Structures are given as structure tokens and as C-alpha cells.
Amino acid sequence: MKPYQLAPLTTLERHLKDHAVSLKPAKRRDGVESWFPYYAGYSSDFVREALIGLGAAPGWTVLDPWNGAGTTTSVADPLGCDALGFDINPVATLVAAARLAHSSDASHSQGLARELLAVATRSAARLEPTDPLLAWISPRLTRRYRSIERAVLALLGTKAEMPVNLQLETPPPLAAFFLLCLIRTSRGFARMKATTNPTWSSPERRGDATADTFDTAFLSMVESCAADAESAASTRFSTRATRSAVFLGDARNLPLDDQSIDAVITSPPYCTRIDYFRATLFELAALGIGPTSERFRELRSTAMGTNLMRGERPQGMEELPGTVRCLLRRIANHPSKASDTYYHRHYSQYFADAHRSLLELHRVLKPGACAVLVVQSSYYKNLPVRLGQLFQSLGKSIGFDARIVLRVPVSKVLANINSRATAHVPDRKYTEDVIALQRAA
Numbered sequence: 001m002k003p004y005q006l007a008p009l010t011t012l013e014r015h016l017k018d019h020a021v022s023l024k025p026a027k028r029r030d031g032v033e034s035w036f037p038y039y040a041g042y043s044s045d046f047v048r049e050a051l052i053g054l055g056a057a058p059g060w061t062v063l064d065p066w067n068g069a070g071t072t073t074s075v076a077d078p079l080g081c082d083a084l085g086f087d088i089n090p091v092a093t094l095v096a097a098a099r100l101a102h103s104s105d106a107s108h109s110q111g112l113a114r115e116l117l118a119v120a121t122r123s124a125a126r127l128e129p130t131d132p133l134l135a136w137i138s139p140r141l142t143r144r145y146r147s148i149e150r151a152v153l154a155l156l157g158t159k160a161e162m163p164v165n166l167q168l169e170t171p172p173p174l175a176a177f178f179l180l181c182l183i184r185t186s187r188g189f190a191r192m193k194a195t196t197n198p199t200w201s202s203p204e205r206r207g208d209a210t211a212d213t214f215d216t217a218f219l220s221m222v223e224s225c226a227a228d229a230e231s232a233a234s235t236r237f238s239t240r241a242t243r244s245a246v247f248l249g250d251a252r253n254l255p256l257d258d259q260s261i262d263a264v265i266t267s268p269p270y271c272t273r274i275d276y277f278r279a280t281l282f283e284l285a286a287l288g289i290g291p292t293s294e295r296f297r298e299l300r301s302t303a304m305g306t307n308l309m310r311g312e313r314p315q316g317m318e319e320l321p322g323t324v325r326c327l328l329r330r331i332a333n334h335p336s337k338a339s340d341t342y343y344h345r346h347y348s349q350y351f352a353d354a355h356r357s358l359l360e361l362h363r364v365l366k367p368g369a370c371a372v373l374v375v376q377s378s379y380y381k382n383l384p385v386r387l388g389q390l391f392q393s394l395g396k397s398i399g400f401d402a403r404i405v406l407r408v409p410v411s412k413v414l415a416n417i418n419s420r421a422t423a424h425v426p427d428r429k430y431t432e433d434v435i436a437l438q439r440a441a
Helices: 009-019 044-054 071-079 090-098 109-122 139-156 173-187 211-233 278-286 294-302 322-332 339-364 387-398 419-423
Strands: 061-064 082-087 203-205 245-248 261-266 365-376 378-380 383-385 401-410 430-438
Touching: 009 044, 009 365, 009 401, 009 430, 044 071, 044 261, 044 365, 061 071, 071 082, 071 211, 071 261, 082 090, 090 173, 090 245, 090 278, 109 139, 109 173, 109 211, 139 173, 139 211, 173 211, 173 278, 322 339, 322 383, 322 387, 339 365, 339 387, 339 430, 365 387, 387 401, 387 430
Parallel strands: 061 082, 061 261, 082 245, 261 365
Antiparallel strands: 365 430, 378 383, 401 430
């Protein structure tokens, strides 16, 4: 493949502004985008226009190191790009892998789904009394769920003749497709507590039904999701066979070769102390990860932006640019309780993680290649946290040509769910910024 000519940042900036694409996903999501309508992230249209603005071509390798539910990978793949997605949340990688399932496989899924149910009936799983799903659905539904799950892994999700460990690995796309259908089916029977906070879910009482009712709902879910996959395939723009894949992985330590990536489209966790894992409590339970387990605590502690403090002091603080260190000093000197202890440490940990992640992006990007990041501003008490400008400073300190190529006002943010949040600044103003980081050619 010939070396590509990357559009300069001014061209990307002009393209995004000319097309006036919405960063936010639609409130009502249809098709594959409704499979897991995560509250965070950006729209498919934005990813598509960003790639076009960068001059992406079939054969490019496109990376999202915070891939979430897989918007970047699901858009880049139909363009003929090899899309690579990483995330530390196994729920996110399962959803993203499911969205990469071939429509030709999904179109024949009904017969396979019935065979999976037959295998599950012939070889029923044993109910474990500590199964985290028991907090959400009845013992008989949990047992049926585990039986179908085991059948899916036995037929579609083995590696070296061993079933994939869903807590530690991402299953292949077709297995992920059926597992996601199974999770969505079981969630339909769970009884959740009503809440206005989309990052907080908990069971109200156990949902229940007969195994036959559950099986019928599963078949219906498979049929619906297969139709979504076929519809999405009709918009494929390239006939090139791709090598797209999704993995469990950490943006701070990517298992990729130096200078191997043509473009990055991503949205790192915002600096808002939101617990992203609370939003997937049910799905994590479906994967066997309960809220009191060591694996759950490990995932939460590892996440960038976590509100848990790790034991070690953040590394590389002296390498942070002056704008970031100035914000950290202002937080430490703030008169609010715990500003100079917990909150200073939390923000220090966040920006140390961000710095390490951008260093990784600089390492894996090809000369002249570009990373496009979407971030949102926030506040610490009355102190504005202008995350776009801070990421721009981080990028420049590493050696990127860094520019904010788009800024969009945001009227509704999760921080305002807390009525006390506006006490410090009654008229808060938020923006979402698109930062382009270009490695020197």
C-alpha cells in the first residue's frame, strides 16, 4: 500500500464545520445502535465524517483505545478499514465485537439459535449459589441463562478447545452476537429500580418466567438483532475484506507495534468522577462479575477517571504541562473539604493516566497520522476544568501538533443531575471539544 497523504488539521477542521455533524448520538437509537445505547460517546455520523476529513481509505488501520460499545470500529470497518478497538470493560468489548459480526452469519442465526437452545436443554448448567445474576433474576432463569451461555461458548467461543473466559477475554464476533442477545433478553426480565441517573443501576426484585417463555424471548431477540445487522450491512461502502477486531486492553499499554496506526478516533473518559462500571452492573453480573468480587474492584480501580484511589502515587507528574499543574494546584488550594487530599489525588491520577495514554498514541501512530479525541468540559466546585484545552496542552508537551478543531456548546450534562452541583456556579457552561493531535511527519 502506498504511503497515504494525510489531510492537514486545517482541512479536517473545515470539513467538520462545513458538514455541521452532530457529536451526540440521537436520543432515540435504532438498529445496531440500539443494542446497547450507552449514555456516553459520540454519533456514528461524527466518526464517518472525521475519517472522511482525515482522508481515510480502504486498508487504513483505525484505532479506538477507549472503544466503549464500538461506534468507531462499527463505522470504520464498513469503510474498508481494519478497525481495532480496546477497552478495559468486558461488557463494552463484547458489545463492540457483536457489532462486527458478519451479516451473512446473522442472517442464518435463527436455525443456530434453536440448536443452541437444544444443546442447552441436553446439557443444563449447574446453578452456583453465588452466581451474581441471582440478584437480578430467579434461580430458574439464571440456570437457563448459564445453560445457553455454555452452549454458545462450546459451539462458537472456544480457543485451543477451551471456552473463552468472558471475564478476561472477548469472544469472537458471532459468539458475542448471541451472548449479547442473551444478555438483552435476560435484562428484559430483570426488575430495575427507577432512577434518573443512567450511571446507576440496581435490582428492585428478581425477575421470573418459565424457561419456555425465556427461550421464546431469546429467539425473538436474535431475529430482531439479525435484522438490524442485515440493515447495517446494506450501508457498507467497501467490499474489501477487513481484519477488524476488538480486545480487552488498556489505553496506557497498547499491544501494538510502533508506527502501525493510520488514524485514531476516540473519546477518553471525561474528568467527571462518573463510575462507568455502575452503568453496566447487570451486564457484568451476566458475565459472572459481581459488585463485591475482586475482578469488579480491579476493573474499577484500573479505569481512567475512576473515583477509587490506587495505592501507588501517580507516576510522571513532573512531565505534565504547566496548564495541568496549575489546575492541580488550584484544586489543592481550594477551601472545600478534602480538596488537598482526595480530590487533588483523584485529578492527579486522571491526568497522569491521560498523559500515559497520549504517549501510547504517539508511539503507535504513523508519522503524519492523526488522533481525533472528543472530550467534555466540567467543573471542580467553582473551578472550570477546560478539558479540551488541557488535552491540547498534554498533546503539545508530548510532541503532537495539537488543535481544537471543533467546539460545541452542551446544555445537558450528567453533572447537573446532582442539584448541589450548581451551588458553586449557578450558570455553568459546558462544551464538547474535538481535539486533533497530529504526529510529525
